Amino acid sequence: MTSDSSAPFILYHYGMSPYAQKIRAMLGYAGVDWQSVTTAGAPPRPELAALAGGYRKIPVAQIGADVFCDSRTIAREIAALADKPALSPDNVSESAQQWIDRAEGRLFFACVIASVGLKFTVGALRTVSLSGLKAIMVDRREMAKTSTIQAPDKKEAKAMALEHLAQVEAQLSGEYLLGAEPELADFAVYHPLWMLHVKGGKRFVRRFPKTVAWIERLTALSAGNSQEITADRALAMAKQSQPRTIDEADKQHELMGKTVRVGPNDYAQDATEGKLVGSTAHSWIVAREHPQTDLVHVHFPKQGFDLAVC
Ligand SMILES: N[C@@H](CCC(=O)N[C@@H](CS)C(=O)NCC(=O)O)C(=O)O
Structure with a gap:
């Protein structure tokens, strides 16, 4: 033991x-x-x-x-x-916490909903069978019934994602969201946008070049060991x-x-x-x-x- x-x-x-x-x-x-x-x-x-x-x-x-x-x-x-x-939730500044709360609240669901489409489905079917994917969708529909977060419809989801992307683009004056090194807020804001850009392949993300470069920089890190x-x-x-x-x-x-x-x-x-x-x-x-x-x-x-x- x-x-x-x-x-x-x-x-x-x-x-x-x-x-x-x-x-x-x-x-x-x-x-x-x-x-x-x-x-x-x-x-x-x-x-x-x-x-x-x-x-x-x-x-x-x-x-x-x-x-x-x-x-x-x-x-x-x-x-x-x-x-x-800087990766611990115990060491987050007030402004970083605002970024985290926004990204991981209703906006998270907006990004997931807005990312769904042909590329997303084809990618998903590489890892799960059609019946498996259907089972996941049924599961998430059931899950939504008891959720305290009201998920947006597809149109609102895209509008929310676009507004957020513009805010991230405006924030990115350097390599990372709040400085020269990534911190917890980068990873919290990143993952819903990874869904949109990498998994969803949504073309509208490309209107925000600094954000695309930042998403791809963080995605490259995930190779890990x-x-x-x-x-x-x-x-x-x-x-x-x-x-x-x-x-x-x-x-x-x-x-x-x-x-x-x-x-x-x-x-x-x-x-x-x-x-x-x-x-x-x-x-x-x-x-x-x-x-x-x-x-x-x-x-x-x-x-x-x-x-x-x-
Ligand atoms: N607050 C949780 C949220 C985790 C979360 O929502 N995960 C999603 C997958 S990205 C999930 O569990 N969905 C239902 C499932 O996979 O069974 C965290 O920070 O880990």
Whole structure:
């Protein structure tokens, strides 16, 4: 049993996922080698059910027996591994946070909706069968029914994307959004536009040349160094490891030790059930056991997630 810091960084993701692209690009930029478990484009994803319980969004990351849900908790781990504090959500300026909130709110759905078309569909069919793609669309339609974010129709989606592209173009006076080096805001603003430009091949993006160059610069970073492994191998690594130690200061919450449910409060709200074992300034940590993993600690952001006692 180890809770060793040398355990590999494992990413559960699929090729078309913009939020996963945010993390793939970040890993490439940070120079963190990683192992890849390619998941289905929609549940069931038995490997993630074993590892993270009910949480169903992508990406999820694993380091030994610690599991990180949501790209914000994942970004914090990458920032620590690579010693690049500017990638952590804990070190974001007010103006950077405004960029992030805008890009990852309703605008995210606008960019996804506006990117759909022939190129998007042909690209998707390279990685998934027609029936698989239909199943993903049915899944997302169901998901939208309980979402607190009202997705725009196609016309509004394109108008929102164009307005945003003009703002990004005006902001880009140098190589990156807020300075000479990319920071968390670059990756958060990038991934919905990657969907439009790279996956959707939308011609209107080309009206914004500085933005196109910036998207392509960040896309080049995502090449990184990764190795595909099986889900069984990844789960076995969790089983051979122990979760890392939680500081005493992070065990002070009144619900510590209670069985709780933690889940997103925006869309795909499926929650994970487990024992609350940690509460840091920004994260909940929930302990779970499964025959394929034994004990794991699952980390969630506090922002955008609800915790309820079972
Ligand atoms: N707040 C989450 C959002 C993640 C997200 O919405 N991921 C999309 C894929 S890009 C998703 O999970 N869609 C449903 C699914 O793949 O099952 C994060 O930052 O990771």
